Amino acid sequence: MATGSHPSVLIAGAGPSGLILALTLLKSGVPVRLINKEPVHRIGSRGAGVQARTLELYDILGVLPEILKAADKTHARRRMYALPGGTEVVEQVPVAEWVEPTPGTPHPNAVAISQEVHEDILRGYLADLGGAVELGTELRSFEQFPDHVVAQLVKTGADGTESTESARFEYLVGTDGVHSVVRKQLGLTFLGETREEQHLLVGDIIVEEGLDRGLWHYWIPESQLMVFRPGTKEANGLRFAFAGVPEHWKHATPTREEFVEEFYKVTGRRDVKFGAAPWISVFRPSMRMVDKFSVGRVFVAGDAAHCHSPTGGQGLNSSVQDAANLGWKLALAATGRAPAALLDSYSVERLPVIAEMLRLTTALHDKMFDALADGGGDESTWVRGGAFAMLGVNARGSPIVLADESAGAAGGAYAAVESGRVQAGYRAPDAPGLGGAAARLFELFGPASHTALVFGGDARARQEAATALGRWPRGTVRAVRVLPAGYAAEESGWEFEVVKDREGHAYAAYAGGAKEEMRVVIVRPDGMVGAVVSAAEGIERYGKLIFG
Template sequence: MPPPSVLIAGAGPSGLILALVLLQNGVPVRIIDKEPKHRIGARGTGVQPRTLELYAILDILPEFHKYGAPIVPMAMYKPGDIEPSKVAPLAQWVDPTPDTPHPNAIMITQERHEAILRDQLQKLSCAVELGSELCSFEQFSDHVVANITKTDADGKQVTESTQFDWLVGAEGARSVVRKQLGLSFLGETQEQIVALGDIVIEEGMDPKLWHMWKLPPRLLSLRSCNSGNNLFNFAYSGRPKHSAEKTLTREEFIEDFYALTGKRDVKFGAATWMSNWRPNMRMVDTMRSGRVFIAGDAAHCHSPTGGQGLNSSVQDAVNLGWKLALVQKGLAPATLLDTYSEERIRVIAQMLKLTTALYSKTFTAGQAATDDDSEWKRGGDLSMLGVNYCGSSIVLEDGDAGSASAYSKAAGSPVQAAYRAPDASGLVRAGGPTTLFATFSVAVHTVLLFGGNTASRTTIAGILNQLPADAVRTVLVMLQGQSVGDDAALFSEVLEDREGYAYSGYGLTMSELAVVIVRPDGVVGAVVPDAEGVKRYFQGIFV
């Protein structure tokens, strides 16, 4: 096996997903984490619909459905009430459709989330190196030297200096990589301290509800880490400052819980972890410096309200991964890597505005308790299905789409450059039934050809066949009963749209040729009617 080309420091979701994307692209990686053991705890539990779609493209989604659970309703209590005064869903259930098969977020503990990703890496012969800390690095024109300290179970330390082609810092908000690069980390740190942790509740609390007591200035939330077990995650704010600065103990939490809620029938077990969190809302202004990148919390930290942080980190990794793979394999110019910052910074800025506004609405000290559940409502933009890269220099857009909000859904046609590529079920290929998500891959651009005649399709196929064979997959989509013609051999795959969902979902017809270029991150790079459009798009990608 060749030596690792990329060092990833940090084995949270962003680092693990980046490793998975690079490995699926055939790029060897090394992933390290300074912690001696894998982290435990629920932490970031919400997995949004857009992330589920990316996991479908990565072919890892079944494990998340196996261990995940639907978002539970919110139970709100008034002061002195033993029973909730109101129970309301955090998000309205949305029925799946052929173009959006995963419209509802799920809950899964971050501990389980990361374990699933590590298992996927193991299948690709990659393991996280625990007790290995990136202490510093030196950057050169054609490589990076990383200085790593490894600590074994007995506390013995060994330092190594190893050369890599690229370095990615995904080591959280205290990122060594970000600090050594001297990147700005603009934003604010709030005074309020929130106690977080997981605790076993043996009886007296319904695991199928998210329990919330708002007794200004205190707010306490308690929810099951999974509706099928008795481990609950809590967030507790508004404690007196002299108390809040110390890490809450299990006994203190139980005493305060009884005093705040009056629910003395609740029986507690062990607390598995507890810590303090001070709200930081910060982000960098660039995510690349030469051969070094940052991703996830190393580049942006924010309120957990809205469940955007982990999901944004995953999207960072997928965006960077396919671009870094193309450059590493010599198929794309290094300038392609500049679009990582270009595309993600705009999205992260919008995400910070959304989550900060939600945090202020939810946790503002002194805000009166109310029957209004609007502050808890989720869904809508928070599903991240509208996250887009409008204005990107490598996306071919029509009109003034570049001025759209980073979280806005496409206006006009169902398929639009810079936005997610919709799915479509009811397709049939040579091997049997399939979907568009099953056709997409993080290792290739998928070029979908709809409609047109044999001559026009042959012209497009001729151009595409001149591109790197292992980086582009050409797929002809035909309606049921339509003759494929003599050009079938020119395509990587021919799909029969037996139910018509692909054509209807993309708003296309057989009468006119439409070429939809889907990037490896499941984003539409271009929707063009002819060969010139295809050439234009790929001139911005490949060498």
């Protein structure tokens, strides 16, 4: 897959992180080649939870409409059953607290969508940009040079014959899963542990009758857990997870018939009738991450860089956010508009986020297995939401983030802004009710350029800001003047698009309500605030951090 004469970036692995990276680069005008060693696309629900922050990234990237159209957006409720018998309902409560949308956070609640459907939708958006996944093509090895990477590829035809190819690229990104060839050949340390004794069985199965497909169903016999939940491709299907599997299943994946019989044995629910099981898999939870995300011109993202317990629904989302962080930086470096040193910030920004993600998911995993040992645990064992919505994931303290003096003290890598006012290094909130160039701020943001929002200021200050932004490389910034409601803009002739904050949400969030003092908020292509400054000098300082 490529646009232009020659692909600049090879992406090995076409899961969500590879697809999002390819979309980001193509939208930025960077030709890519996206390969996948499997001859067919994967099936199964797998990582079905899409968290609030990922929905915002999808909104900015322009792929959210079809995701929401296909997703289960109902407020999930958990039903616990008493044992023995398995039919008496002990409790039925929300899986996560429902969060009302606000002007700044229009997508606060996670949705469920089969990963199979999810990836198919992303491939559709990719096709709209002239892209496609090259199936049956495996990266076997690569060699780095000062200004390029040479990859050795093997393509397997429909008849099983193999053909080899040596191809040159400017950059290589491994999104090739937990057994990543790229990570191993880079010699990256995969720090952490594998829980050899804790096997989990997961899969999808058709439920013909007996279980409400709009609920999460829990049975907790001694030292075991059986869960069924929505999120499959099939309308009459449910995803399942089974902890505390029989010993012999730890070495051989059970058949559909064996699993169904074990379900009846564990739950006592022979009233439940099952159909086909599209996929079943047994795995041992591993909690691991790389010591760095890149070496030279080669990078890793997603499962190639980290793996962890599925509790908390962070895996797919962290992978997508890796790609969003790397994508805009790689686009600038590949097009010569920023120095290669900018790419060092990818590892710097993602390492603390992934370390915190592993801490949170491992703690939740341990709490779940402890609960199985003592008969079910308390409510906090099973409730999700909060930090797991990922709205607090940030890049605070990054060497390419420029904060003003009023910013509060830095929190953890998952800690949201406490002041209620936009701060550098954190997510940029939305603001609806605009007039002019856009109806809301998320329409102004995009993966191919920064967005500079200019609030207040006198004519001279705004002109100086426009001049400073004009020194940035062509096409790297969208300059927007935000006017308060009731304000008539004089003709300036400067390179500003204009929006009017008719409902006051933008000024309240971004300027603290002040309408006179100039405040410039520079939003990165990944929806993070890169800089909060009050004068042209700050714009120039941030520009040097990014463009050298």
